[in-house]
Amino acid sequence: MTRIGILGSEGRMGRAIAAAIAESDASHAGGVDASGDAMTLAERCDVLVDFTAPAALSANLDAAEAKGCAIVIGTTGLSADDHARIDAAAKRIAVLQTGNTSLGVVMLCALVEKAAAALGKDWDVEIAEMHHRMKVDAPSGTALMLGEAAAKGHGDSLDAVRVSGRDGHTGARETGTIGFSALRGGTVAGDHMVVFAGEGERIELTHRAEDRAIFARGAVRAALWLHDRVPGRYTMNQVLGM
Structure with missing residues (x-):
């Protein structure tokens, strides 16, 4: 039986x-929060599941590496340095990092990539998301996943075409860019919409999270899949066999 420990x-x-x-x-196998000992938890786990904060990432990876424990990382708001740290850890342990553990979102990303590739850059891509008032990062990790899927479909890097938070006199929209907008309020678990806007027509692909349990079930499924994998960096697409 796979032993799962919870960070956060x-x-x-x-x-x-x-x-x-x-x-x-x-x-x-137990859990720890901000003041807990991740190293002790890792000793009795096969897989750690991390939904903490970027500031805790390095210490959590240290614990997983020291004990040879696989880790699923669902923490969002990660920097380029955080991703470099994950890459380094993946040389020693199995790591699955994702902006969203919902199986529906993984499928949505696949649809967005396919649509972007088929429609081309003549169709403008805009991504809108809404989350509860306590969420601290924007755009959400899921919105960025969707943007990366669209950019991949276009054959681009998201960093090269991303536009966030338009305000003031911005001028006309540049062809090929991918726009983001973020709403915060109430207790919304997570709504995401990808709009493909063409001449005289529009396609909207939407995912609405009605309960946080969908992310938890996906995280557990990812942990079960990750157990006993060889060192490397994995994705939710692989969990679904995509």
Whole structure:
């Protein structure tokens, strides 16, 4: 039985993951929060699931590496340095990092990439997202995943075509760019919409998260899949066999 430990166990996602483990074939090996000892937790785990904060990432990876424990990282708002640290850890342990563990979002990303490739840059791409008032990063990790999927479909790097937070006299929209807008309020678990706007017609691909449990179930499924994988960096697409 796969032993799963939760980093960030007292947060909303941590509690949801504990409930999802209880409904699965996995074993809940315990959890730690901000003041807890990740190293001790890693000693009794096969896989760690990390939904903490970027500031905790390095220490969590240190614990996983020291104990040879695989890790699923669902923390968002990561920097280029954070991703470099994940790449380094993936040389020693199995790491799955994602901006969203929802299986529906993984499928949406695949549809967005396919649509962007088929429609081309003549169709403008805009991504809108809304989350609860407590979310601290914007655009969301999921919105960035969707943007990366669209950029890949266009054969571009997202960094080269991303436009965020338009304000004031911005001028006409530049062909091939991918726009982002973020809304915050209430208790919204996560809504995302990708708009493909052409001449005289529009396609809208939407995912609405109605319950945080969908992310928790996806995280547990990812942890079960990651157990016993060789060192490397993995994605949710691979969990779904895509």
